[in-house]
């Protein structure tokens with residue numbers, strides 16, 4: 001199933017797109033995941049992912065896209081009545097155009113059809129963009145993990161644990 005938006009579409013992230021997802025992940029994280037890591041996460045029972053892309057011929061940022069352009073993806077793990085955002089990333093060149101929001105709306109729609117009642121995530125306390133996105137989407141802080149994210153050449157930072165309430 002695809003979801004048409006003004007400029008881009010959301011499709012299921014399958015292992016066939018693992019290389020695309022790995023390239024996107026590199027644009028957002030110091031510790032990036034390769035194709036194998038993404039395939040391994042997708043293979044866990046209860047996992048799913050969504051991929052956003054601009055179809056060839058559509059306009060994005062005022063330009064006509066000449067071949068399908070990946071924009072970002074989200075990976076989710078569900079376990080019984082709980083779901084967790086494993087990762088979400090939007091290509092650095094495509095941020096602040098609503099892609100993250102549309103990916104998360106896709107997750108909410110998907111979870112509505114499943115038994116998941118709680119949606120949780122962890123986010124570094126220095127990640128202002130992601131925290132702003134999550135707050136806007138109704139997530140609230142429910143805990144903190146000390147020194148959860150290791151950083152290159154810098155002290156580790158805490159993670160906020162957030163739940164959509």
Ligand SMILES: CC(C)(COP(=O)(O)OP(=O)(O)OC[C@H]1O[C@@H](n2cnc3c(N)ncnc32)[C@H](O)[C@@H]1OP(=O)(O)O)[C@@H](O)C(=O)NCCC(=O)NCCS
Pocket residue numbers: 027028029087088089090091094095096097098099100101102122123124127128129130132133134136
């Ligand atoms: C977090 C991330 C996924 C957001 O994706 P995005 O496509 O840029 O987000 P959207 O354009 O849908 O933004 C939706 C809302 O989130 C908030 N937001 C997003 N980026 C923001 C920023 N840099 N500063 C402040 N608010 C921001 C805003 O409220 C925004 O709405 P607005 O543009 O109408 O003001 C993107 O910044 C990213 O990939 N970051 C690197 C990877 C990462 O940190 N992932 C999260 C790990 S927990």
